[in-house]
Amino acid sequence: MELRLATAVALCLFIAKGTLGLHFVNVSVPMYAELHETLTMSCHFELGDDHLYMVKWFKDRKEFFRYSPDHNSRNFAQPGIKIDMSRSDMNTVTLLDLQFNSSGTYRCEVTTGAPKFETLFSNENVTVRALPASEPIITGLQPAYSPEDIIGANCSSPKSKPQAIMAWYLNGKTVDRYSLVYYASSEDEEGLSESVLGLSARAEVTLFPGGGPLELRCTATVQERTWSKTATSLLARLNNQKLAQDDFTNQSGAK
Structure with a gap:
């Protein structure tokens, strides 16, 4: 009796698996993409016993690409969308020369053929950004300072979008906002902004541990x-x- 029951359950599972239709639609896209670069997005799905009728791609609910096994692929004009048709098919879409208005919500919609005409879809967001072209640049810093001098310097990060968040550290410790100089920024024609943060701190002897350099x-x-x-x-x-005297004073004051 137990053997017959196990056989019946296995048979039901086999039949169910064999007749399973469209399932598992998943869009694979990066969270961030780079300005003027190429972006390839993937759409993964399982048809089961069904056959594919059509795959559609949307950006912000507007269709821009359509694939059908029985017809030629089609693309539809949309701002920020430039498709490489030679690299776009049933499972992938490749966009060229990304712009900031290429950012948005991308949806892959899969539809099976008759008689079901079942449709499933999946969404993912993509944000196009422009990263700084290089590391920050420090200007205005002097090679040496006397005690009580003002350490004045600027740190500039190349243009980016979004704008870079800047910070200064002295000997590994974050500089408080009272020693920072903030500068206004403006966007260029592409919407990129340079970031600049100034430093204005007093050259105290304690900033040069053991007489060594200040980092x-x-x-x-x-x-x-x-x-x-x-x-x-x-x-x-x-x-x-003088260094020995300062060290002795500091040690005595710490007791």
């Missing part, structure tokens, strides 16, 4: 990526006797 680091962050630039400055006009 200054600037970072520029765009979304999940960060670029950095590091520079150093020395403490000028500080002889060994």
